Amino acid sequence: MNIYELIEKRRSIRSYLPKKVEEEKLKRILNAGRLAPSGKNAQAWKFIVTRRSELKEALVEACKGQKFIAEADCIITVCVDESKVYQQHGAYMTSFMADGTIALQQMILAATEEGLGTCWIGAFFEDKVREVLKVPEPYRIIGLTPLGYSAVEGKERGRKELKEVVVWETWEG
Ligand SMILES: Cc1cc2nc3c(=O)[nH]c(=O)nc-3n(C[C@H](O)[C@H](O)[C@H](O)COP(=O)(O)O)c2cc1C
Known part of the structure; x- marks a missing residue:
């Protein structure tokens, strides 16, 4: 592809088969996260891979009761140390959310390829x-994803047309 x-x-897949993800696939996916760009190349992230069922169940509660996440073979949680990232993103914030989001999305696309x-x-x-994953401060939790074999075809959710989201040269065109 x-x-x-x-x-x-x-x-977005919200139903999973009880099937293990092969280690070599998992490794390639995690590597896709490792290779993500980050502000000043800080790479201030940790990717937590959770497979133990009692921990996955505890994460369901931490994720507002989203039961499907525990069906997947693993849950990947991306954390970023906010004290070590680029501090001047847009001159108004740190890059912790951008850095972690890119890494997670690269893993998500790699998983699709797998x-x-x-x-x-x-x-x-x-x-x-x-608390569940024992993540120390000043790491912030960026997001999670279940990772596993899908039990369903994902639904097409629809997107706005390109002309609704793109403007040329300036906001006013
Ligand atoms: C930042 C972000 C947070 C999201 N949080 C959740 C979530 O907690 N639970 C969930 O089921 N889907 C979540 N989603 C998935 C979105 O609902 C989904 O991406 C969107 O409806 C488009 O569908 P698609 O991913 O299948 O194209 C999230 C997506 C993003 C980008």
Whole structure:
């Protein structure tokens, strides 16, 4: 698949088969995250791979009861050390969210290439995820994804037309 086909193919998957993800696939996916760009190349991230069922169940609670995440073979959680990232992003914030988001999205696209399902999880209580996974301060939790073999075809959710989201040269055109 080329990159455009991959981008088209990816869907949020909310139902998983009880099937293990092969270690070599998992390693390639994690490596895709490792290779992500980050502000000043800080790479201030950790990717936590959670497979133990009691921890996955605890993450369901931390993610507002989203039960499907525990069906997947693993849950990947991306954390970023906010004290070590680029501090002047746009001269108004740090790059922690951008850095972690890019890494997670690269892993999600790599998973699509490997024939695996994922789903961006942004609905979570940071303090609860921190407690379950024992994430130290000043790491922030960026997001999670279940990773596993999909039990369903992902639904096409629709997108705005290009002309609705692109303007040329300036906002006013
Ligand atoms: C930042 C972010 C947070 C999200 N959080 C959740 C979530 O907590 N639970 C969920 O089921 N889907 C979540 N999603 C998935 C979106 O609902 C989904 O990407 C969107 O509806 C488009 O569908 P698609 O991914 O299948 O194209 C999230 C997506 C993003 C980008």
